[in-house]
Amino acid sequence: MKINWGIIGDARIARNFVIPGMQAGKYSKIVAIASRNILKAEKTADNMGIEKAYGSYEDLLADKSIDAVYIPLPNHLHVEWSIKAMEAGKHVLCEKPFALSIDDVEKAIKVRDRTGKKISEAFMVRSNLQWLKAKELIKKDEFGKLRAVQGFFSYNNTDPDNIRNSAEMGGGGIWDIGCYPVNTSRFIFDEEPLRVVSSIEYDPVFKVDRLASVLMEYPGGQAQFISSTQITPFQRMLFVGTKEHLEVEIPFNAPDKVSARIFISDNFTRAEERELIELPVCNQYTLQGDAFSKAIIENTEVPVTLEDTLKNSAVLLAIFRSAQTGRWENVSI
Numbered sequence: 001m002k003i004n005w006g007i008i009g010d011a012r013i014a015r016n017f018v019i020p021g022m023q024a025g026k027y028s029k030i031v032a033i034a035s036r037n038i039l040k041a042e043k044t045a046d047n048m049g050i051e052k053a054y055g056s057y058e059d060l061l062a063d064k065s066i067d068a069v070y071i072p073l074p075n076h077l078h079v080e081w082s083i084k085a086m087e088a089g090k091h092v093l094c095e096k097p098f099a100l101s102i103d104d105v106e107k108a109i110k111v112r113d114r115t116g117k118k119i120s121e122a123f124m125v126r127s128n129l130q131w132l133k134a135k136e137l138i139k140k141d142e143f144g145k146l147r148a149v150q151g152f153f154s155y156n157n158t159d160p161d162n163i164r165n166s167a168e169m170g171g172g173g174i175w176d177i178g179c180y181p182v183n184t185s186r187f188i189f190d191e192e193p194l195r196v197v198s199s200i201e202y203d204p205v206f207k208v209d210r211l212a213s214v215l216m217e218y219p220g221g222q223a224q225f226i227s228s229t230q231i232t233p234f235q236r237m238l239f240v241g242t243k244e245h246l247e248v249e250i251p252f253n254a255p256d257k258v259s260a261r262i263f264i265s266d267n268f269t270r271a272e273e274r275e276l277i278e279l280p281v282c283n284q285y286t287l288q289g290d291a292f293s294k295a296i297i298e299n300t301e302v303p304v305t306l307e308d309t310l311k312n313s314a315v316l317l318a319i320f321r322s323a324q325t326g327r328w329e330n331v332s333i
């Protein structure tokens with residue numbers, strides 16, 4: 001059995017990664033795409049073998065043959081369209097960051113509970129084999145107790161027309177990519193940070209954060225990361241325990257044509273002393289789509305619950321607060 005999916009918005013992430021990823025899956029069929037411009041929707045539908053194209057998001061939501069929608073809209077529109085989709089009877093997979101405020105997540109939780117629809121924030125890392133493996137290895141006795149995490153995620157994008165450079169749309173590095181070190185450190189620690197402190201540099205023209213350093217205090221240890229939208233692309237996540245360290249080489253834009261790699265060592269002083277773990281080749285968007293479709297088919301929990309989204313959002317909002325106050329900020333919902 002396959003779930004019939006509709007795509008809301010002819011977004012780059014949808015065309016380049018999520019649609020082809022889901023089309024390669026076992027449980028998902030992309031049957032329609034909607035754009036505010038019907039010509040764009042028709043072009044993508046033609047290019048990608050999608051049956052139906054709609055010239056408005058409302059028209060797609062009115063299509064009774066569609067079970068679930070994927071929402072890759074600019075960040076400020078995520079909650080509005082997720083709620084409209086659930087009210088129209090659709091399950092929802094919505095891009096990160098799901099919301100820009102706690103109130104908005106809570107609003108969506110109420111609609112989810114009333115409509116009984118399934119909804120998940122599209123943190124594809126949570127379905128990726130390399131992250132499941134990293135967690136398994138870090139939980140082993142050999143790793144000792146996880147105490148320190150260091151993360152990095154950057155790219156260089158100064159396009160004034162890109163949604164990431166629009167403050168009104170919820171642009172900036174923390175919402176776009178800082179959300180990943182927060183999400184994955186929470187996932188691996190299996191705990192919530194208690195408080196955070198940050199330093200944020202804003203772009204003087206775009207008014208979005210372009211360079212940020214963050215320190216998060218967890219009950220079990222500390223995590224820090226840098227995110228930036230205006231330096232060379234780089235990403236890495238490093239986890240250090242009392243007995244071993246583990247590094248996820250390409251933690252977020254994980255490769256789908258070659259094996260993802262994890263390095264592990266109990267005494268890393270030279271490169272050859274690290275054990276290399278190569279994961280089976282996989283596509284994280286295929287895994288994410290199938291995990292969500294399966295949750296619908298089997299009526300089980302979605303990959304990332306809105307309760308988890310609430311906790312991730314609370315950390316991100318505390319990071320912004322700390323940069324304003326210049327002090328530690330408690331993470332609170």
Ligand SMILES: NC(=O)c1ccc[n+]([C@@H]2O[C@H](COP(=O)([O-])OP(=O)(O)OC[C@H]3O[C@@H](n4cnc5c(N)ncnc54)[C@H](OP(=O)(O)O)[C@@H]3O)[C@@H](O)[C@H]2O)c1
Pocket residue numbers: 009010011012013014034035036037040072073074075077095096097122124163176
């Ligand atoms: N999980 C991941 O790996 C990943 C990677 C990249 C991005 N993302 C997320 O995916 C979302 C989309 O990112 P993207 O880079 O694909 O963006 P994008 O190419 O700019 O696509 C956004 C789409 O939203 C629609 N839209 C509706 N109202 C809009 C408005 N007022 N201004 C601009 N676009 C509007 C447009 O579709 P129509 O014109 O067709 O209506 C547009 O194509 C973001 O939330 C981002 O955080 C996730």
